[in-house]
Amino acid sequence: xxxxxxxxxxxxxxxxxxxxxxxxxxxxxxxxxxxxxxxxxxxxxxxxxxxxxxxxxxxxxxxxxxxxxxxxxxxxxxxxxxxxxxxxxxxxxxxxxxxxxxxxxxxxxxxxxxxxxxxxxxxxxxxxxxxxxxxxxxxxxxxxxxxxxxxxxxxxxxxxxxxxxxxxxxxxxxxxxxxxxxxxxxxxxxxxxxxxxxxxxxxxxxxxxxxxxxxxxxxxxxxxxxxxxxxxxxxxxxxxxxxxxxxxxxxxxxxxxxxxxxxxxxxxxxxxxxxxxxxxxxxxxxxxxxxxxxxxxxxxxxxxxxxxxxxxxxxxxxxxxxxxxxxxxxxxxxxxxxxxxxxxxxxxxxxxxxxxxxxxxxxxxxxxxxxxxxxxxxxxxxxxxxxxxxxxxxxxxxxxxxxxxxxxxxxxxxxx
Amino acid sequence: xxxxxxxxxxxxxxxxxxxxxxxxxxxxxxxxxxxxxxxxxxxxxxxxxxxxxxxxxxxxxxxxxxxxxxxxxxxxxxxxxxxxxxxxxxxxxxxxxxxxxxxxxxxxxxxxxxxxxxxxxxxxxxxxxxxxxxxxxxxxxxxxxxxxxxxxxxxxxxxxxxxxxxxxxxxxxxxxxxxxxxxxxxxxxxxxxxxxxxxxxxxxxxxxxxxxxxxxxxxxxxxxxxxxxxxxxxxxxxxxxxxxxxxxxxxxxxxxxxxxxxxxxxxxxxxxxxxxxxxxxxxxxxxxxxxxxxxxxxxxxxxxxxxxxxxxxxxxxxxxxxxxxxxxxxxxxxxxxxxxxxxxxxxxxxxxxxxxxxxxxxxxxxxxxxxxxxxxxxxxxxxxxxxxxxxxxxxxxxxxxxxxxxxxxxxxxxxxxxxxxxxxxxxxxxxxxxxxxxxxxxxxxxxxxxx
Numbered sequence: 001x002x003x004x005x006x007x008x009x010x011x012x013x014x015x016x017x018x019x020x021x022x023x024x025x026x027x028x029x030x031x032x033x034x035x036x037x038x039x040x041x042x043x044x045x046x047x048x049x050x051x052x053x054x055x056x057x058x059x060x061x062x063x064x065x066x067x068x069x070x071x072x073x074x075x076x077x078x079x080x081x082x083x084x085x086x087x088x089x090x091x092x093x094x095x096x097x098x099x100x101x102x103x104x105x106x107x108x109x110x111x112x113x114x115x116x117x118x119x120x121x122x123x124x125x126x127x128x129x130x131x132x133x134x135x136x137x138x139x140x141x142x143x144x145x146x147x148x149x150x151x152x153x154x155x156x157x158x159x160x161x162x163x164x165x166x167x168x169x170x171x172x173x174x175x176x177x178x179x180x181x182x183x184x185x186x187x188x189x190x191x192x193x194x195x196x197x198x199x200x201x202x203x204x205x206x207x208x209x210x211x212x213x214x215x216x217x218x219x220x221x222x223x224x225x226x227x228x229x230x231x232x233x234x235x236x237x238x239x240x241x242x243x244x245x246x247x248x249x250x251x252x253x254x255x256x257x258x259x260x261x262x263x264x265x266x267x268x269x270x271x272x273x274x275x276x277x278x279x280x281x282x283x284x285x286x287x288x289x290x291x292x293x294x295x296x297x298x299x300x301x302x303x304x305x306x307x308x309x310x311x312x313x314x315x316x317x318x319x320x321x322x323x324x325x326x327x328x329x330x331x332x333x334x335x336x337x338x339x340x341x342x343x344x345x346x347x348x349x350x351x352x353x354x355x356x357x358x359x360x361x362x363x364x365x366x367x368x369x370x371x372x373x374x375x376x377x378x379x380x381x382x383x384x385x386x387x388x389x390x391x392x393x394x395x396x397x398x399x400x401x402x403x404x405x406x407x408x409x410x411x412x413x414x415x416x
Numbered sequence: 417x418x419x420x421x422x423x424x425x426x427x428x429x430x431x432x433x434x435x436x437x438x439x440x441x442x443x444x445x446x447x448x449x450x451x452x453x454x455x456x457x458x459x460x461x462x463x464x465x466x467x468x469x470x471x472x473x474x475x476x477x478x479x480x481x482x483x484x485x486x487x488x489x490x491x492x493x494x495x496x497x498x499x500x501x502x503x504x505x506x507x508x509x510x511x512x513x514x515x516x517x518x519x520x521x522x523x524x525x526x527x528x529x530x531x532x533x534x535x536x537x538x539x540x541x542x543x544x545x546x547x548x549x550x551x552x553x554x555x556x557x558x559x560x561x562x563x564x565x566x567x568x569x570x571x572x573x574x575x576x577x578x579x580x581x582x583x584x585x586x587x588x589x590x591x592x593x594x595x596x597x598x599x600x601x602x603x604x605x606x607x608x609x610x611x612x613x614x615x616x617x618x619x620x621x622x623x624x625x626x627x628x629x630x631x632x633x634x635x636x637x638x639x640x641x642x643x644x645x646x647x648x649x650x651x652x653x654x655x656x657x658x659x660x661x662x663x664x665x666x667x668x669x670x671x672x673x674x675x676x677x678x679x680x681x682x683x684x685x686x687x688x689x690x691x692x693x694x695x696x697x698x699x700x701x702x703x704x705x706x707x708x709x710x711x712x713x714x715x716x717x718x719x720x721x722x723x724x725x726x727x728x729x730x731x732x733x734x735x736x737x738x739x740x741x742x743x744x745x746x747x748x749x750x751x752x753x754x755x756x757x758x759x760x761x762x763x764x765x766x767x768x769x770x771x772x773x774x775x776x777x778x779x780x781x782x783x784x785x786x787x788x789x790x791x792x793x794x795x796x797x798x799x800x801x802x803x804x805x806x807x808x809x810x811x812x813x814x815x816x817x818x819x820x821x822x823x824x825x826x827x828x829x830x831x832x833x834x835x836x837x838x839x840x841x842x843x844x845x846x847x848x849x850x851x852x853x854x855x856x857x858x859x860x861x862x863x864x865x866x867x
Contacts, residue, residue, distance in 0.1 A: 120588070121588070166764025166765075166785075173781075182764065189790070189794065189797065190798065198845055199852070199855075199856070209836070209842070212835065212860060216780070216781075217861045220784050221789055223786035224790045282573040283575075284576075332582065332584075333578045333582065334577070334581075334583045336583070339588070372605075372608065
């Protein structure tokens with residue numbers, strides 16, 4: 001039983017109480033329309049094994065390093081082999097639903113990407129990556145928060161930045177209001193309707209009293225009250241994905257579906273963060289079946305559904321996938337891989353120059369591996385993100401988003 | 417009767433207990449905070465009849481690994497539900513409250529995600545045999561129990577850590593998270609060597625043809641142990657150390673000065689402030705070293721520090737703290753069942769469900785977002801309306817009767833003293849409605865603070 005899934009709770013609160021049904025309202029205040037793309041930043045927590053996600057089939061060392069967990073070379077018509085991308089790299093077959101997006105040019109792949117900092121600690125690596133400051137803990141704000149703080153586009157929406165989670169992602173920590181949102185449907189006071197207004201008024205008053213509150217709590221309370229009013233109108237229960245999109249079951253797909261819903265409701269969303277966990281595959285990683293395959297099926301099917309659901313709106317949506325580090329080039333004795341270094345990133349959206357695997361391949365030759373046996377980084381992940389910020393999010397202030405770093409644009413995106 | 421020092425009693429009841437039940441504040445006020453700290457540190461009070469009666473039907477709590485494995489396979493009983501119930505019931509009704517708070521602390525320090533493979537039943541054993549018996553004991557014993565815990569061996573993959581192809585997962589987190597901290601001075605080379613020292617530390621598999629009652633328990637497999645010499649943190653472990661290699665590593669780490677500071681700082685953060693004061697950290701670390709890692713001595717030094725007594729408003733309740741303190745304050749009759757556990761999901765802190773080995777964050781920022789706040793309010797509203805099945809509040813007992821000032825009575829009940837005039841004024845529209853007043857007091861900003 002997974003406790004995170006409330007529907008498995010017999011006797012728990014019903015999903016919706018009778019008085020909780022609200023009419024759907026249309027939203028399109030021009031002042032709240034984002035100027036650039038909506039960015040959806042997906043963090044694969046645990047350290048994704050990029051070498052088995054986008055496989056360097058052409059690298060002679062690949063199969064040697066991974067005698068039991070290598071993904072078999074592409075063989076046309078055989079679904080238990082990798083899917084060829086460009087004659088050099090191939091895609092894990094569990095990501096089959098992303099292949100049409102690659103072929104259409106909507107999906108670009110950047111390989112051998114990562115942070116210049118060599119840490120193999122999950123927590124340090126995530127911190128560095130989400131703050132956008134490898135090797136330094138001094139700046140406590142996140143790169144996405146700094147992007148929004150430095151972009152003066154007049155968007156006053158309290159839903160400019162949303163993290164689909166109960167806890168806000170570090171990349172959204174900063175001077176802009178950002179909201180952690182677990183479920184649109186649950187984001188409201190669950191009281192009798194006749195009492196709601198007076199409860200809201202009293203809570204608002206109590207949280208504003210310095211004698212029993214503090215500014216942080218006071219702000220959060222006001223946000224909770226304001227946003228619950230907006231989200232009640234977005235009305236979660238009647239959402240129907242468009243264009244025949246079918247989201248798989250699970251928290252990740254549910255998260256993406258809620259992002260799609262917010263995008264369509266035009267509530268001023270500019271940045272969304274969605275996490276997907278379970279990538280720390282030290283043991284029993286599997287090949288075309290098994291742990292990694294299951295994770296990738298969830299990822300690929302969910303992203304494909306999201307893309308289909310958004311239809312024309314994908315012109316102004318950019319999806320970026322990240323992970324704190326890749327995994328060791330050679331497998332360990334547990335049928336898995338230990339913490340490594342460089343990784344692969346996916347960039348998906350209407351403004352992507354896709355259908356291509358980008359990046360200088362450092363090779364998996366023994367003398368080219370980074371200590372203690374990892375794929376070396378040839379593209380700083382900030383190069384990719386900076387290009388997104390500059391070309392798709394229309395924010396020229398890269399020095400504020402990635403301080404003390406001069407990015408090298410790699411030509412993955414079309415200037416919006 | 418008015419308390420001599422209600423603020424101190426309130427602080428102690430929220431830091432050394434999951435908030436007061438009736439009579440607790442008067443007791444603390446009577447004996448003083450320092451005496452109360454000692455009382456809690458050395459308490460041997462037996463479990464109440466109420467707690468024992470409520471735990472009695474939870475049959476999976478006492479099962480062996482093989483019985484649990486079978487129950488999990490046949491979907492008999494509900495292992496996670498009962499482990500949650502046990503935890504909640506101990507927290508609400510436990511007589512040794514500080515012990516319960518340290519159980520929560522170590523559960524997060526040695527975090528194990530219930531969803532990882534066999535941990536869907538082995539965590540019950542870890543809770544029973546690792547965390548609870550050692551929560552206020554010696555750190556070295558706790559560390560030893562954890563290193564041998566089948567649930568931990570599964571969670572951090574040491575079950576498959578074998579000679580010639582080591583698995584680094586446990587080795588790294590043992591240093592980074594369990595003992596000396598990420599800045600404790602180890603290198604990637606040390607991670608590799610510690611992993612080698614732990615090769616062969618595994619769990620005895622189940623052999624259907626030849627059943628063994630020790631299946632599912634720790635076993636050292638010498639055939640999978642790398643018995644060559646190792647160098648760890650500059651120290652050489654000679655060849656042919658066998659099972660003892662890893663024991664020496666645990667000794668080395670537990671005695672490392674960085675471990676004393678790391679553990680002390682983390683305790684000070686949990687019990688004093690998100691920005692733990694350096695005096696308290698140093699006092700705790702010194703006590704840790706002097707007492708050879710005695711957790712009671714370490715925690716005692718931290719709690720008796722001057723900084724503890726002035727740390728009002730410096731800790732926000734995590735959702736679990738809020739839930740338990742609310743149930744205690746309401747003197748609720750609870751079974752700790754699904755609706756209560758569902759409230760924890762809504763607030764973002766379901767028990768044993770944190771995937772990463774670092775445990776739930778212990779900083780206000782992680783728990784004070786708008787969404788969490790809303791879920792906190794909804795908990796108060798639900799409890800005030802007796803709307804959570806399996807938990808019942810007798811509001812008649814809270815009501816002072818006709819003519820009395822309900823706001824005053826309830827604020828004394830929930831906060832140990834009167835609320836400021838501005839807050840009383842804000843609550844006035846509800847002056848005669850005990851359900852809604854209760855909801856608002858539990859939802860109030862003051863009640864979100866751990867003293």
